[in-house]
Amino acid sequence: KPTNGLLWTWSADNPALGGDLQNMGAITEATAKMLSCDTTITKIILNTDGVPLDVGLKERLFTPGQRKALLVRDRGCIKCGAHAGRCQGHHVRHWSEGGPTDLDNGCLLCSSCHDDVHHHGWDIIM
Numbered sequence: 001k002p003t004n005g006l007l008w009t010w011s012a013d014n015p016a017l018g019g020d021l022q023n024m025g026a027i028t029e030a031t032a033k034m035l036s037c038d039t040t041i042t043k044i045i046l047n048t049d050g051v052p053l054d055v056g057l058k059e060r061l062f063t064p065g066q067r068k069a070l071l072v073r074d075r076g077c078i079k080c081g082a083h084a085g086r087c088q089g090h091h092v093r094h095w096s097e098g099g100p101t102d103l104d105n106g107c108l109l110c111s112s113c114h115d116d117v118h119h120h121g122w123d124i125i126m
């Protein structure tokens with residue numbers, strides 16, 4: 001699991017192009033949100049000279065203690081039951097929309113269910 005986070009760079013000139021994620025190329029806002037549930041993503045706006053103008057998205061990750069508590073409570077993916085080793089922490093209400101990083105707002109999802117939730121409009125009701 002990456003612990004040092006990912007850089008998501010945007011061109012100030014041409015934001016319509018979308019952001020480029022380090023080593024992954026262009027990604028959508030939904031993908032960025034999914035990854036940032038459980039990974040640090042730093043959004044960086046670059047000017048034409050490649051100089052950062054703005055750095056956004058502060059990390060709100062589950063602490064190791066919270067992660068352990070989620071493992072104990074959920075035991076695996078809450079949607080399909082996949083083993084916890086394949087799971088990521090998910091913010092039911094995304095932190096960028098004001099959702100808190102606490103256990104009531106967190107759950108475990110395997111990567112494919114996590115993808116469904118973010119890209120196909122699944123709602124988690126705790």
Ligand SMILES: [Zn+2]
Pocket residue numbers: 077078079080081082109110111112113114
């Ligand atoms: Zn699953």
Ligand SMILES: [Zn+2]
Pocket residue numbers: 033034037089090091114118
């Ligand atoms: Zn998520």
